[in-house]
Every structure is written in C-alpha cells, then in structure tokens.
Amino acid sequence: MKNTPWLVIGAGAIGLFWACKLEKLGNKVHLVYRSESPGKKITLESLTDEDGQQQVSVSKHKIKSFKAEELTDQYDKVLICTKSFDLKNAFSQVAAHVSDQANIACLCNGIGAQAELQNILLETQTLWAGTTSEGVLKIEANHIKHTGLGDTYFGEWQQTTPAKSFPIESLTVANIHQRMIEKLAVNAVINPITAIFNIHNGDILNEEFKPLIDATLSELSNVFTHPKFSYSQESQHLTQENLKNRVNTIAQLTRLNRSSMHEDLRLQRQTENSFISGFLLENSPIELPVQRLLYDGVAFSEQREEVKKKLLSLS
Missing domain, CATH: 1.10.1040.10 (N-(1-d-carboxylethyl)-l-norvaline Dehydrogenase; domain 2)
Structure with missing residues (x-):
C-alpha cells in the first residue's frame, strides 16, 4: 500500500497544498480537478519554515492531474479536499476507481458531510475525518502560497477496535469528533x-x-x-x-x-x-x-x- 499513489480530489488551495505535501513525503500523487487544470507542475511558495519563522522559499512539485472521467487506476488511499456540500458527490465520481479496502480521508469545514459520505462507503472501507488549520492561498491554477503553519489531524469517523492508524505517521488522533x-x-x-x-x-x-x-x-x-x-x-x-x-x-x-x-x-x-x-x-x-x-x-x-x-x- 505504501508505494501506491494517493488520489487527491480537489484542486483548491488545500487540495493543491496536500498534493505537494504528500509528494514531498515521497508519495506518488494523482490529482483530480473539476474545472481548471493545474498542469503537471505545482508551485508551492512558503512564507514560513517548519519552525514558523519567516522565510520565503519556492518549490516545484510534479503532480499528475486528471478529470474524474480520465482515471484508469485503482486507489487504496484517497484524500478529498472539497467544500462540505461537494464531498459526497466528489467521491461518487471516483468510487469505481477506489479499492474495497481503501482508506478514504476528507478535509472540509463543518460537520454533517462526513456522515453523508460514510453512508455510501463499503463496510470494508475506512473513512478518516480531518481538520486542518494550515493557512493556504491559491494564486493561480498551479500556484499556491502557504501563509501560515497549522496543525492537521485525522481520526476514524467510526471508531474500530483495535483502532487503526492513518497512512501518514503522526497525524492520527483517537477522538477526531472533539x-x-x-x-x-x-x-x-x-x-x-x-x-x-x-x-x-x-x-x-x-x-x-x-x-x-x-x-x-x-x-x-x-x-x-x-x-x-x-x-x-x-x-x-x-x-x-x-x-x-x-x-x-x-x-x-x-x-x-x-x-x-x-x-x-x-x-x-x-x-x-x-x-x-x-x-x-x-x-x-x-x-x-x-x-x-x-x-x-x-x-x-x-x-x-x-x-x-x-x-x-x-x-
């Protein structure tokens, strides 16, 4: 599972940021966009370093981008970065390309959309709800600016025994609802x-x-x-x-x-x-x-x- 690509859905600021972050961590990443293609390279401009100190740096990230109907692979790791009201529909458009044992994570505001998504998943698939306080601005279709460091956490929407661990180390929390x-x-x-x-x-x-x-x-x-x-x-x-x-x-x-x-x-x-x-x-x-x-x-x-x-x- 480790070497299989992540499928990131959503080419807004958070989706592009996490596509870059996952690629930086050594993962292959495929990105699904809806209207505006970010192309093959995403520019990430950071205004702070890992310690939160002001330091401007620019990095380029090779990411393969697709529309949902262009997908051909099967994915066992999915990260959905859409608005809450788009969450269920965004997954439905790629569901045929998601494995029965997949880890499916979502980063969206508010509460309610997660339960809607859980209702259409297979029992063998795991839904990870997430929250993030990272500050990110989208400058152009393929250019984002990381304006402020924040924390990101993922937890099982429906807790299992024994508890599972999120595919990215150190981001798992026991009670994501809190x-x-x-x-x-x-x-x-x-x-x-x-x-x-x-x-x-x-x-x-x-x-x-x-x-x-x-x-x-x-x-x-x-x-x-x-x-x-x-x-x-x-x-x-x-x-x-x-x-x-x-x-x-x-x-x-x-x-x-x-x-x-x-x-x-x-x-x-x-x-x-x-x-x-x-x-x-x-x-x-x-x-x-x-x-x-x-x-x-x-x-x-x-x-x-x-x-x-x-x-x-x-x-």
Missing part, C-alpha cells in the same frame, strides 16, 4: 461574522464587535456544555472563557486573512453555512437566536443589511 467540534466552534464565530460584515479575521477583535462576539460566545457555550447536545461528551470543556481564548488566538494568528466564507460570499459562490451554523441550529437542544441571525445573514443577501443592524445591537 477536534472537529473545537474547529466548528471557532468557525461558527469567525466565518459568518467576517462574511456578513466584509472584514478580515482580525477585525472581529475591534471594539465595535465586542458585544456581538460576547453574545455569540455565550450562546455557543450554552450549547456545547448542555448535556443533551449530540456531541456533549466531546464539547463539555468549551466554556465561554475557553471559546473566547480559542477565537481570539485564531483571529490574531490569521488577522490579515479572509475566511473561506467571506471569500465565498464575495465571489458569489455557495458557502458551507449549512454545515456550520446550520449544523448547530439543527442539533442544538436550545434556541440559538444569534446563530439564526448569522445563518440568515449569510444565506439571504436581501436580509443582510437588516441582520447587520440586529447583530450590532446585541448586548
């Missing part, structure tokens, strides 16, 4: 607020947004610490103070970045709103008026100005 809830909590603050108000991540720390951030964090902590929340075992530690520290840290580290939801709204693309605020609204045992406003502000452009006023009047 990591995903922690990331969802941060995304449920930063993504919709930056998208609705058209601001950079760091701007949410400005004084004008303090009442809104406090109200959002208070509401989220009430969900995550509620005994009837569907992931309560993984989320009890997410108190308001804990959440505030997490959001402040990420907002500071990525202060000049624009969230993915911000960019999706700006470019008039479909967002992952349903898998972030939408997931919380569907799974919360209590009413979430702030998340409802955030969800509506992203989902309905005609309501956005009115939603802004309501959000800024929260205290």
Whole structure:
C-alpha cells in the first residue's frame, strides 16, 4: 500500500497544498480537478519554515492531474479536499476507481458531510475525518502560497477496535469528533461574522464587535456544555472563557486573512453555512437566536443589511 499513489480530489488551495505535501513525503500523487487544470507542475511558495519563522522559499512539485472521467487506476488511499456540500458527490465520481479496502480521508469545514459520505462507503472501507488549520492561498491554477503553519489531524469517523492508524505517521488522533467540534466552534464565530460584515479575521477583535462576539460566545457555550447536545461528551470543556481564548488566538494568528466564507460570499459562490451554523441550529437542544441571525445573514443577501443592524445591537 505504501508505494501506491494517493488520489487527491480537489484542486483548491488545500487540495493543491496536500498534493505537494504528500509528494514531498515521497508519495506518488494523482490529482483530480473539476474545472481548471493545474498542469503537471505545482508551485508551492512558503512564507514560513517548519519552525514558523519567516522565510520565503519556492518549490516545484510534479503532480499528475486528471478529470474524474480520465482515471484508469485503482486507489487504496484517497484524500478529498472539497467544500462540505461537494464531498459526497466528489467521491461518487471516483468510487469505481477506489479499492474495497481503501482508506478514504476528507478535509472540509463543518460537520454533517462526513456522515453523508460514510453512508455510501463499503463496510470494508475506512473513512478518516480531518481538520486542518494550515493557512493556504491559491494564486493561480498551479500556484499556491502557504501563509501560515497549522496543525492537521485525522481520526476514524467510526471508531474500530483495535483502532487503526492513518497512512501518514503522526497525524492520527483517537477522538477526531472533539477536534472537529473545537474547529466548528471557532468557525461558527469567525466565518459568518467576517462574511456578513466584509472584514478580515482580525477585525472581529475591534471594539465595535465586542458585544456581538460576547453574545455569540455565550450562546455557543450554552450549547456545547448542555448535556443533551449530540456531541456533549466531546464539547463539555468549551466554556465561554475557553471559546473566547480559542477565537481570539485564531483571529490574531490569521488577522490579515479572509475566511473561506467571506471569500465565498464575495465571489458569489455557495458557502458551507449549512454545515456550520446550520449544523448547530439543527442539533442544538436550545434556541440559538444569534446563530439564526448569522445563518440568515449569510444565506439571504436581501436580509443582510437588516441582520447587520440586529447583530450590532446585541448586548
């Protein structure tokens, strides 16, 4: 299995980054793109070294790129780097080329799409859910910029006994659901607020947004610490103070970045709103008026100005 190629699905910033990373680790990589071919070489521009120090370096990576219908090989290692709403469909397009014993990993925001994918896999295939905080920007079809170091973790979506190990060493965690809830909590603050108000991540720390951030964090902590929340075992530690520290840290580290939801709204693309605020609204045992406003502000452009006023009047 070690010498067989990885199949990376998705030629966005994260897909291209992981194609380069896997190739750098000595793997053969085949990349599936949908609309714009990255060609045979991907340029990875890094602004930091492995220790996080500022140091610009440029590397070129030979990656074979295909459209889904052009595939001929069988793959036992698959990494899907698409938006949440594309996850199931992206896999369906390559499923005939995935072995019955394959490890299938996904890196996407929010929660909900993973269960949809699990439902169409064979019992003999293993789904690995992942989270990443790597900062990556796509400059051109074959050029990405690694703007900030982050952590990436993978875990079995459905835990087995004995537990399995992810095909890449040191990335396996025992409870991926906890990591995903922690990331969802941060995304449920930063993504919709930056998208609705058209601001950079760091701007949410400005004084004008303090009442809104406090109200959002208070509401989220009430969900995550509620005994009837569907992931309560993984989320009890997410108190308001804990959440505030997490959001402040990420907002500071990525202060000049624009969230993915911000960019999706700006470019008039479909967002992952349903898998972030939408997931919380569907799974919360209590009413979430702030998340409802955030969800509506992203989902309905005609309501956005009115939603802004309501959000800024929260205290």
